[in-house]
Amino acid sequence: MSNTLKEILAERKKLIEMEKRSNILEDIRKLKEELGVERKRISLRKKIKLCNDRYPIITEIKPKSPSKGRIMEIKEEDVKEIAEKMKRGGAIGISVLTEPKFFGGSYRNLVYAKLSKLPILMKDFVIDKYQLDIANEISDSVLLIVSALKERLGEFLDYADDLNLEPLVEVHNEEELDLALDFGAKLIGINSRDLKTLKIDLNTIKRLAPLIPKKVVKVGESGIYKKEELVEMFNYVDGYLIGSSIMESDDIERKVKELSSKE
Numbered sequence: 001m002s003n004t005l006k007e008i009l010a011e012r013k014k015l016i017e018m019e020k021r022s023n024i025l026e027d028i029r030k031l032k033e034e035l036g037v038e039r040k041r042i043s044l045r046k047k048i049k050l051c052n053d054r055y056p057i058i059t060e061i062k063p064k065s066p067s068k069g070r071i072m073e074i075k076e077e078d079v080k081e082i083a084e085k086m087k088r089g090g091a092i093g094i095s096v097l098t099e100p101k102f103f104g105g106s107y108r109n110l111v112y113a114k115l116s117k118l119p120i121l122m123k124d125f126v127i128d129k130y131q132l133d134i135a136n137e138i139s140d141s142v143l144l145i146v147s148a149l150k151e152r153l154g155e156f157l158d159y160a161d162d163l164n165l166e167p168l169v170e171v172h173n174e175e176e177l178d179l180a181l182d183f184g185a186k187l188i189g190i191n192s193r194d195l196k197t198l199k200i201d202l203n204t205i206k207r208l209a210p211l212i213p214k215k216v217v218k219v220g221e222s223g224i225y226k227k228e229e230l231v232e233m234f235n236y237v238d239g240y241l242i243g244s245s246i247m248e249s250d251d252i253e254r255k256v257k258e259l260s261s262k263e
């Protein structure tokens, strides 16, 4: 495991303990009530399958990252407008980074993003079931990273199932993919970013996607800047998750439109 991922997971563990003590669940419930947000679930998997008129992309609210540093200075109230721009641009879902230290995210951002009424993916380093309880309050889907959970993936999938939360199971190599398939994942994300080296290689998607049965919905993740790259990736996957290039753009709505459009 890389030092970065090791560091992220160690920090996450400490923060989760603090979150448990600060009763973040109650805070989320209050904010939902204040903003009038309902918990009505929408399936990302279904949205991807039903999208024919444009490329199904999930856009990510990503304020900073280990590979890029600060991408955008965001206050939580800005999240509503960013999500609206993404929706107007044609995004079929929104991924919200909730890890605070390395990605500048927050759980409260999930509530603001949900105002868009698009399916929301809670994107974090989930290692404690308490994080699924938080996702259950407001999110539609939740990311489960195989390299972070390993054999514990099964129990997290079962718990997500109990909560009726849709898991997006992230893999980066054949071994992780086998584990995801053995545990019956129905929505699989192939991350082109190696979390050990942080390097992007879109060939990872080309290599792994054909190994996934047709009934499983495949989502490519990371590293897309140009439309040509995205169009090529759609020969392999059913949906794509894009963060940095959209967040870095001067005009989020236009960038999402440009990427998602089939014209």
Ligand SMILES: O=C(O)c1ccccc1NCC(=O)[C@H](O)[C@H](O)COP(=O)(O)O
Pocket: 004, 060, 062, 065, 066, 067, 068, 191, 193, 195, 198, 221, 222, 223, 224, 241, 242, 243, 244, 245
């Ligand atoms: O983005 C990073 O630097 C990073 C570092 C360590 C672990 C995970 C990381 N990113 C998480 C993601 O997978 C991306 O946020 C997501 O797929 C979007 O990627 P991109 O379009 O390249 O921003």
